[in-house]
Amino acid sequence: MEAAGIPAGQALKPRRSEVVSEFISKYGLIAILIAFPAYYGIQDLIDDGNLTRIGNNLADGLSNGAIWALVALGYTLVYGIIELINFAHGEIFMIGAFTSFALWAPLGLNPDTGTVALVLGLLVTLIAAMLVSGSLNVMIERVGYRPLRGAPKLAPLITAVGFSFILQNVGILWLGASQRGVPDLIESQKELVNIVGISLSRGDLLAFAVTVPLVLLLTTFVGQSRLGKAMRATAQDPEAAKLMGINVDTTISLTFLLGGLLAGAAGLINTLYQTNVWYFQGFTAGLIAFTAAVMGGIGNLRGAVLGGLIIGCIQQISDNRIGNEWTPAVIFAYLVLIMVFRPQGLIGEETREAG
Amino acid sequence: MRVRWLAVLSCLVGVFALGLAACGDDDDSGGSSSGGDISGNELTIYSSLPLQGTSKGQSEAVINGEKLALKEVGGKVGKYTIKYVSLDDSTAQNPGTADEGQTAQNARKAVQDENTIFYLGEFNSGGTKVSLPILNKANIPQISPSNTYVGLTTNDPGSEPGEPDKYYPAQKRTYARIVPTDTIQGAALATIMKEDGCTSVNIFNDKTTYGAGLAKNVEQSAKDEGLTVKGNDGTDKNAPNYRSLAAKITADCFVGSGVTGENYVQVFKDVAAACPDCKLYGPDGVAEAAFTDPKQGGIPADVGARTKVTVATLSPSEFEKQGISAAVKFFDDFKAEYGVAQPDPYAIYGFETMDLALDTLKAVGDKANDREAVRNQLLTKTKGRESVLGTYDIDQNGDTTLTDYGLYDIKNGQLEFVKAIKVGGG
Numbered sequence: 153m154e155a156a157g158i159p160a161g162q163a164l165k166p167r168r169s170e171v172v173s174e175f176i177s178k179y180g181l182i183a184i185l186i187a188f189p190a191y192y193g194i195q196d197l198i199d200d201g202n203l204t205r206i207g208n209n210l211a212d213g214l215s216n217g218a219i220w221a222l223v224a225l226g227y228t229l230v231y232g233i234i235e236l237i238n239f240a241h242g243e244i245f246m247i248g249a250f251t252s253f254a255l256w257a258p259l260g261l262n263p264d265t266g267t268v269a270l271v272l273g274l275l276v277t278l279i280a281a282m283l284v285s286g287s288l289n290v291m292i293e294r295v296g297y298r299p300l301r302g303a304p305k306l307a308p309l310i311t312a313v314g315f316s317f318i319l320q321n322v323g324i325l326w327l328g329a330s331q332r333g334v335p336d337l338i339e340s341q342k343e344l345v346n347i348v349g350i351s352l353s354r355g356d357l358l359a360f361a362v363t364v365p366l367v368l369l370l371t372t373f374v375g376q377s378r379l380g381k382a383m384r385a386t387a388q389d390p391e392a393a394k395l396m397g398i399n400v401d402t403t404i405s406l407t408f409l410l411g412g413l414l415a416g417a418a419g420l421i422n423t424l425y426q427t428n429v430w431y432f433q434g435f436t437a438g439l440i441a442f443t444a445a446v447m448g449g450i451g452n453l454r455g456a457v458l459g460g461l462i463i464g465c466i467q468q469i470s471d472n473r474i475g476n477e478w479t480p481a482v483i484f485a486y487l488v489l490i491m492v493f494r495p496q497g498l499i500g501e502e503t504r505e506a507g
Numbered sequence: 508m509r510v511r512w513l514a515v516l517s518c519l520v521g522v523f524a525l526g527l528a529a530c531g532d533d534d535d536s537g538g539s540s541s542g543g544d545i546s547g548n549e550l551t552i553y554s555s556l557p558l559q560g561t562s563k564g565q566s567e568a569v570i571n572g573e574k575l576a577l578k579e580v581g582g583k584v585g586k587y588t589i590k591y592v593s594l595d596d597s598t599a600q601n602p603g604t605a606d607e608g609q610t611a612q613n614a615r616k617a618v619q620d621e622n623t624i625f626y627l628g629e630f631n632s633g634g635t636k637v638s639l640p641i642l643n644k645a646n647i648p649q650i651s652p653s654n655t656y657v658g659l660t661t662n663d664p665g666s667e668p669g670e671p672d673k674y675y676p677a678q679k680r681t682y683a684r685i686v687p688t689d690t691i692q693g694a695a696l697a698t699i700m701k702e703d704g705c706t707s708v709n710i711f712n713d714k715t716t717y718g719a720g721l722a723k724n725v726e727q728s729a730k731d732e733g734l735t736v737k738g739n740d741g742t743d744k745n746a747p748n749y750r751s752l753a754a755k756i757t758a759d760c761f762v763g764s765g766v767t768g769e770n771y772v773q774v775f776k777d778v779a780a781a782c783p784d785c786k787l788y789g790p791d792g793v794a795e796a797a798f799t800d801p802k803q804g805g806i807p808a809d810v811g812a813r814t815k816v817t818v819a820t821l822s823p824s825e826f827e828k829q830g831i832s833a834a835v836k837f838f839d840d841f842k843a844e845y846g847v848a849q850p851d852p853y854a855i856y857g858f859e860t861m862d863l864a865l866d867t868l869k870a871v872g873d874k875a876n877d878r879e880a881v882r883n884q885l886l887t888k889t890k891g892r893e894s895v896l897g898t899y900d901i902d903q904n905g906d907t908t909l910t911d912y913g914l915y916d917i918k919n920g921q922l923e924f925v926k927a928i929k930v931g932g933g
Contacts, residue, residue, distance in 0.1 A: 176806065206644075209751060212750055212751055212754075213751075216747065216748075247593045324599055328560065328602070329559065329560055329602040329603075330560040330602050330603050330767075330768055330797065330804075331768075331770050331772065331804075332772065332804035333773065333801070333804040333805060333806065333807075334804070335801075335807075336807060341777075341780035341781075422747070425772075426747055426748050426773070427776060428772065429774050432745070433747075436745045436747070467747075468750070468751040471746070471749070471750075471751035472751035472752065472754055472755050473755075475745050475752070476740065476741065476742050476743050476752040477714060477740070477741035477742060478753075479741050479743065479746065480743065480745075488886075
């Protein structure tokens with residue numbers, strides 16, 4: 153997490169090659185990030201005389217990216233504190249989505265439900281999805297990862313993969329293995345506002361309205377609360393944190409709880425936004441969100457959010473300009489380029505391992 | 508001297524063993540590849556269809572049709588008793604379509620069964636690409652109730668290089684289908700779009716053998732009809748949504764060339780939202796309740812109201828209108844057997860698949876246990892066949908000469924027959 157730092161060493165005069173490398177790392181990366189939208193923006197200006205199309209791509213990208221950001225935060229939180237890639241996190245997100253959908257019918261939520269009842273019902277669904285996903289994540293940590301705390305890193309990693317498959321199969325048993333369309337409760341794609349040709353839908357608004365407060369809450373919690381400080385201390389040096397009286401196990405559980413809560417929220421938003429659920433959605437989302445976390449600098453909260461938003465934008469631009477079938481290749485090509493220029497990710501984080 | 512003699516003997520034994528092994532290989536891959544008689548009086552007919560996921564309803568309809576046909580002959584042809592074995596070519600992880608591994612396993616199971624005389628399947632063209640070469644090597648006659656992909660039987664437009672020869676390693680045809688190919692379906696879709704006043708079309712395809720192949724056929728036929736093709740884009744099943752892809756649609760009509768199991772409910776929803784004035788068209792790959800019925804996770808009613816679907820079958824009343832009495836009898840019998848008056852469109856194809864197999868066996872009489880005789884009968888002597896689908900031939904490629912496609916609306920979550928589309932050509 154962001155509290156982790158490196159003691160400054162004796163400053164040496166950098167060599168010319170290092171200066172060039174640093175320059176490329178800093179500005180080359182910015183150039184890469186801007187190149188994609190800039191190229192198509194210029195093309196739009198030439199073809200249409202305005203930037204409406206690229207504007208719409210970016211608006212869609214940011215709302216999609218907001219969902220990825222919520223999932224990515226779970227990866228980065230866990231990695232920051234125990235340096236484990238929790239491969240089951242995507243499935244925690246899927247379980248959140250399934251829980252949300254499962255509650256709609258008992259709560260009487262359908263496209264004809266009145267606004268007040270819908271808002272209240274969705275609030276209940278949101279809380280339930282967050283609690284289920286959060287509890288499940290804590291349980292997995294307690295059962296699967298805690299006993300392996302001192303084990304070689306491969307052991308918890310494989311355990312995480314195992315939990316991922318177990319939860320996927322739970323999803324298959326729950327709703328079958330096919331993608332399933334769900335009622336469009338909020339008329340997700342209905343235009344809410346149009347600013348100079350850039351359309352914002354209800355789904356877009358929902359994604360921002362839930363993600364932004366949750367991210368602010370999380371960053372405030374981690375940055376300013378006592379428990380947040382304990383998390384940062386544990387991330388920096390668990391042994392020292394223990395000596396300072398911090399209950400490391402509880403702190404780690406808390407981290408899993410936070411990640412799970414965010415994944416549950418993302419599950420509901422995703423269900424409302426995409427209007428479908430699928431047992432495999434967690435794997436796909438997990439892959440994207442993990443990529444976002446790595447892109448932003450794994451272990452860094454702001455990096456995860458930034459990575460999520462960037463991937464969302466790349467996805468939508470690629471879908472619209474290159475083709476949906478090539479989008480995964482474009483995203484990962486971007487990731488590779490960013491890693492080449494800046495292995496620590498966009499914002500970067502010096503983890504215990506690295507630092 | 509003794510040592511030299513032993514060495515020569517060892518070599519001879521080695522050569523003999525190699526010969527046996529080679530023969531063994533032939534047997535493994537080919538079963539009764541020589542077309543030799545099946546011993547005993549029991550013949551097995553395998554059915555291989557996706558029994559899980561979105562295609563489950565269609566597959567069950569096919570199976571019910573097949574069982575009905577078998578029941579009508581009392582489960583016997585001449586002196587032979589027919590054993591029917593239904594296999595699932597989908598898996599829990601890959602439902603709604605043929606899983607390649609599972610399909611290969613099903614085909615091998617049929618090959619290893621010495622009593623196998625027919626293999627009915629696959630439902631998906633992509634599955635048949637896997638099972639056909641395996642069955643072809645064993646000279647097992649195969650009939651598909653639903654494959655439409657062009658490249659399985661011809662190298663006509665829509666096929667890939669090397670097709671169809673690569674599916675027939677034995678260098679003789681063993682495969683027939685009773686559904687018109689996508690050349691016809693593509694033309695039917697183009698015809699109906701033209702009739703509906705479309706001037707241009709955007710096509711999405713699901714990148715499967717079926718979807719991508721059909722998209723090529725639609726593209727060609729649309730051009731022939733004078734429509735402008737604005738794009739033919741592949742879709743990724745795992746994509747979270749298709750909003751931005753749909754946003755690039757500039758045509759007044761859209762064809763979703765894919766199957767429900769490849770996330771085509773989401774594709775149609777996103778296209779409908781991005782292009783509110785577009786007319787929407789789907790092929791037989793989405794002609795199922797999982798696509799049409801919102802209660803089963805299908806497209807919402809308002810999107811359904813804008814969507815037309817083509818399927819290579821007609822309604823009971825249309826069959827009656829065309830004077831196909833066998834079809835009328837089929838619907839009566841089906842209702843009597845299963846209590847369903849309006850079965851899934853594929854039920855009649857299931858019936859005809861089995862009926863064709865049984866009539867082929869009947870035609871060869873005592874040689875019904877001879878795969879080569881049965882294959883020859885199916886592929887060279889099925890001419891002027893009067894069936895529940897009308898009168899047709901199986902041509903030299905294994906294709907039916909039927910060309911009628913049915914046009915369906917979606918109402919109350921169900922397909923509702925509108926009219927027959929008459930398409931010429933091949």
